[in-house]
Amino acid sequence: MCGIVGFTGSSPAAPVLLDGLERLEYRGYDSAGIAVVSREKGLQIQKCKGRLRTLRQRLEGIPPLEGTVGIGHTRWATHGEPNDVNSHPHVSQSGRVAIVHNGIIENYVEIKEFLLHKGVRFRSDTDSEVIAQLLDYYFTGSEDVLDAVYHVLARLEGAYALGILCTDEPERLIAARKDAPLLLGYGEGESFIASDATAIIAHTRDVAYMEDGEVAVLTPDGISVFDQYRRPVEKAHHFIQWDVSAAEKGGYAHFMFKEIMEQPEALRQTISPRLRNGEVVLDELDLTDEDLRRFQRIYLVACGSSYHVGMLGKYNLERFLRLPVEVCLASEFRYSAPLVDERSLVVVISQSGETLDSMAALREARSQGGYILSIVNVVGSSIARESDSVLYTWAGPEIAVATTKAYSTQLALLTMLGLYMARKLGRIDPAEYAAVTGELTLLPGKLETVLAGTDTYQYLASRYFNRDCVFFIGRNLDYALGLEGSLKLKEISYIHSESYAAGELKHGTISLIEPGTLVVALATYEPLFDKAVSNIVEVKSRGAEVVALTTESHRERMEKIATHTLTIPDTVTPLLPNLGVAPLQLFAYYIALQRGCDIDKPKNLAKSVTVE
Numbered sequence: 001m002c003g004i005v006g007f008t009g010s011s012p013a014a015p016v017l018l019d020g021l022e023r024l025e026y027r028g029y030d031s032a033g034i035a036v037v038s039r040e041k042g043l044q045i046q047k048c049k050g051r052l053r054t055l056r057q058r059l060e061g062i063p064p065l066e067g068t069v070g071i072g073h074t075r076w077a078t079h080g081e082p083n084d085v086n087s088h089p090h091v092s093q094s095g096r097v098a099i100v101h102n103g104i105i106e107n108y109v110e111i112k113e114f115l116l117h118k119g120v121r122f123r124s125d126t127d128s129e130v131i132a133q134l135l136d137y138y139f140t141g142s143e144d145v146l147d148a149v150y151h152v153l154a155r156l157e158g159a160y161a162l163g164i165l166c167t168d169e170p171e172r173l174i175a176a177r178k179d180a181p182l183l184l185g186y187g188e189g190e191s192f193i194a195s196d197a198t199a200i201i202a203h204t205r206d207v208a209y210m211e212d213g214e215v216a217v218l219t220p221d222g223i224s225v226f227d228q229y230r231r232p233v234e235k236a237h238h239f240i241q242w243d244v245s246a247a248e249k250g251g252y253a254h255f256m257f258k259e260i261m262e263q264p265e266a267l268r269q270t271i272s273p274r275l276r277n278g279e280v281v282l283d284e285l286d287l288t289d290e291d292l293r294r295f296q297r298i299y300l301v302a303c304g305s306s307y308h309v310g311m312l313g314k315y316n317l318e319r320f321l322r323l324p325v326e327v328c329l330a331s332e333f334r335y336s337a338p339l340v341d342e343r344s345l346v347v348v349i350s351q352s353g354e355t356l357d358s359m360a361a362l363r364e365a366r367s368q369g370g371y372i373l374s375i376v377n378v379v380g381s382s383i384a385r386e387s388d389s390v391l392y393t394w395a396g397p398e399i400a401v402a403t404t405k406a407y408s409t410q411l412a413l414l415t416m417l418g419l420y421m422a423r424k425l426g427r428i429d430p431a432e433y434a435a436v437t438g439e440l441t442l443l444p445g446k447l448e449t450v451l452a453g454t455d456t457y458q459y460l461a462s463r464y465f466n467r468d469c470v471f472f473i474g475r476n477l478d479y480a481l482g483l484e485g486s487l488k489l490k491e492i493s494y495i496h497s498e499s500y501a502a503g504e505l506k507h508g509t510i511s512l513i514e515p516g517t518l519v520v521a522l523a524t525y526e527p528l529f530d531k532a533v534s535n536i537v538e539v540k541s542r543g544a545e546v547v548a549l550t551t552e553s554h555r556e557r558m559e560k561i562a563t564h565t566l567t568i569p570d571t572v573t574p575l576l577p578n579l580g581v582a583p584l585q586l587f588a589y590y591i592a593l594q595r596g597c598d599i600d601k602p603k604n605l606a607k608s609v610t611v612e
């Protein structure tokens with residue numbers, strides 16, 4: 001996902017832009033650039049393929065860019081390969097307009113042909129460049145650049161978060177947003193735009209989130225916002241609570257490791273405010289008991305690891321509520337004409353709150369009359385703002401591309417939602433309700449014990465880092481947990497792995513098990529422990545090496561069977577995955593470390609996938 005930062009104030013813009021882009025590096029990118037404008041020097045652009053340090057080297061070789069207004073961009077290529085020309089900012093043919101863009105313009109070919117026909121010469125292969133050229137085209141015909149902006153936006157189809165500079169009005173920075181996140185930052189004598197608060201929190205905590213169709217005009221004295229009909233809009237301000245260090249490594253080697261270790265605190269932040277005197281309290285839900293009784297089916301809709309949370313949630317919510325729960329990949333759900341209606345509760349799970357497939361699924365479900373509840377980590381994100389109710393995971397900013405603390409808090413929150421609904425509907429045995437809510441308060445502490453011992457994972461990594469395929473097997477909750485363990489390993493170590501329902505192995509895949517094959521066998525789900533042991537014996541008899549994960553109370557039995565045994569403290573069944581995921585995260589982390597991978601920014605991946 002691309003990153004945008006913009007500034008207008010009294011200090012030189014270039015350093016502010018570069019610092020902001022560095023804080024957005026975690027989003028993944030393949031090129032970067034900045035533009036600064038001043039009345040004296042006009043537009044000054046520096047952009048290039050590669051990392052920000054390459055851009056900094058370019059800038060060190062030339063006189064400083066002069067100007068106190070500018071825009072910056074980190075690009076994750078969608079249209080046009082990563083190279084200097086396709087990097088942002090894009091400048092119009094006349095050199096009067098520069099833009100940075102996050103999103104995809106779906107009708108750019110049609111617009112490009114129109115402009116080519118008008119004699120405009122394009123430099124890049126990107127969709128974004130049409131915005132700069134079209135602005136120029138309309139600007140020559142109008143007095144005010146804002147007129148041109150509204151003309152252009154009326155023609156664009158697709159998603160955009162835009163930063164716009166114009167040499168005719170060098171003290172102004174214009175921003176626009178539709179289906180791609182963009183926030184406004186209010187400083188003392190300075191104003192900002194950013195894709196997320198991480199980029200500007202060092203300057204201001206006072207932010208507002210742009211809505212679709214809005215246009216903002218920023219000057220050092222303040223920010224004016226207009227809706228799609230150019231009517232002035234009063235924006236609600238939000239105060240960013242977390243501090244700069246939360247978005248920095250804080251002495252850890254990688255953001256991912258930091259965030260693995262932050263999970264107990266993230267769980268405390270997410271659970272504690274919602275547990276009062278042993279009762280789950282979800283004040284954020286505006287659902288009456290009658291509303292809850294209306295729901296006949298629950299859909300859990302998400303992508304990637306958030307989808308894996310849904311896979312676990314199905315087991316727990318069906319257990320608590322005795323209601324059918326469907327887990328759907330957002331990219332499939334949105335095109336499958338889902339049987340959603342006003343009796344459906346649709347839970348959209350997303351760390352970033354900007355995943356395009358999940359947003360599209362949300363809109364599909366809403367169009368069918370479903371009630372939209374989202375579980376989101378980024379406050380004010382698009383999915384959060386388009387939901388009927390939002391449950392925020394208070395995990396703090398998650399910088400590593402591979403999610404850990406957001407996954408864990410999503411999981412705990414989804415379990416709490418199930419408990420809450422089951423209690424309200426009188427569907428859960430009071431003793432079970434008390435046992436689970438009691439264990440929820442102990443969960444962070446128990447997780448700390450799991451995270452205390454990392455030597456074992458470093459040892460296992462030294463033995464298994466050079467494997468080219470790993471199988472994760474498990475039953476019930478362990479099967480769903482294995483999906484996440486497998487994805488973690490794949491996405492940061494690039495080792496192929498598969499997660500299999502252990503009972504399914506004998507229907508084909510066991511043919512791949514041969515001497516030396518590594519199998520991670522998850523056996524924490526007590527009711528099927530004996531079955532899990534049988535599957536371990538099954539694969540070991542074909543020569544597999546087995547790293548088993550079970551609960552402390554089964555350690556002795558497992559150590560007689562598995563090649564290596566990892567354990568988690570005992571807890572109630574619904575909370576086992578919240579403990580079981582930590583060993584799998586550490587296993588993946590240390591293997592990736594051993595393999596020298598770029599752990600926080602794995603190849604080809606971005607922190608939030610805002611493209612199809």
Ligand code: AGP
Binds near residue numbers: 304353401403609
């Ligand atoms: C998780 O480690 C991955 N980075 C990815 O699968 C992620 O979970 C997925 O893209 C969904 O993102 P979201 O939670 O922000 O919607």
